[in-house]
Amino acid sequence: xxxxxxxxxxxxxxxxxxxxxxxxxxxxxxxxAFRCNNRIVMAQRKHLDDFLRGRIIGRLECGxxxxxxxxxxxxxxxxxxxxxxxxxxxxNVSRCYSSGRPRVTxxxxxxxxxxxxxxxxxxxxxxxxRQLSSATGTTVSRQTVYxxxxxxxxxxxxPVRCVPLTATHYRLRLxxxxxxxxxxxxx
Numbered sequence: 001x002x003x004x005x006x007x008x009x010x011x012x013x014x015x016x017x018x019x020x021x022x023x024x025x026x027x028x029x030x031x032x033a034f035r036c037n038n039r040i041v042m043a044q045r046k047h048l049d050d051f052l053r054g055r056i057i058g059r060l061e062c063g064x065x066x067x068x069x070x071x072x073x074x075x076x077x078x079x080x081x082x083x084x085x086x087x088x089x090x091x092n093v094s095r096c097y098s099s100g101r102p103r104v105t106x107x108x109x110x111x112x113x114x115x116x117x118x119x120x121x122x123x124x125x126x127x128x129x130r131q132l133s134s135a136t137g138t139t140v141s142r143q144t145v146y147x148x149x150x151x152x153x154x155x156x157x158x159p160v161r162c163v164p165l166t167a168t169h170y171r172l173r174l175x176x177x178x179x180x181x182x183x184x185x186x187x
Contacts, residue, residue, distance in 0.1 A: 053093040104140050110148050
């Protein structure tokens with residue numbers, strides 16, 4: 001097992017770790033990662049945080065195998081291998097963010113849509129789209145507004161419209177109700 005042999009204090013940017021019979025020189029980030037020798041079980045996590053990536057690289061620089069590090073930290077060996085390969089290629093272990101299409105609306109604009117929709121429950125998604133465009137200058141489609149409101153639990157932004165009644169409809173309904181006003185429930 002490797003152990004810290006010597007280093008001065010936190011201001012020192014390097015330290016030495018004895019691994020087997022040889023001393024290995026580590027820089028501050030790897031030394032800190034080595035000193036925090038807590039076991040972490042990666043259960044149901046998607047991404048490794050920066051600190052854990054530093055611990056992995058520090059242990060690999062100490063001379064441990066990828067299999068030892070993966071067993072010790074409870075992380076798949078393929079993840080360790082990919083991380084080590086990326087570190088050797090460009091010296092960077094930070095996460096590369098995926099290149100999806102950027103969102104049209106900001107979180108503030110999403111909140112604006114939610115507040116306006118809650119204030120005026122009868123407004124349609126098209127109305128909300130026009131209001132957002134006039135307020136912030138961001139043009140979004142009706143479908144985008146519908147999706148954003150769906151994420152917070154507001155659905156069906158189309159108010160139900162009744163068929164308008166004509167004068168003939170009113171007259172026919174009135175005569176029917178007058179004819180049947182005195183009917184009993186059995187009839």
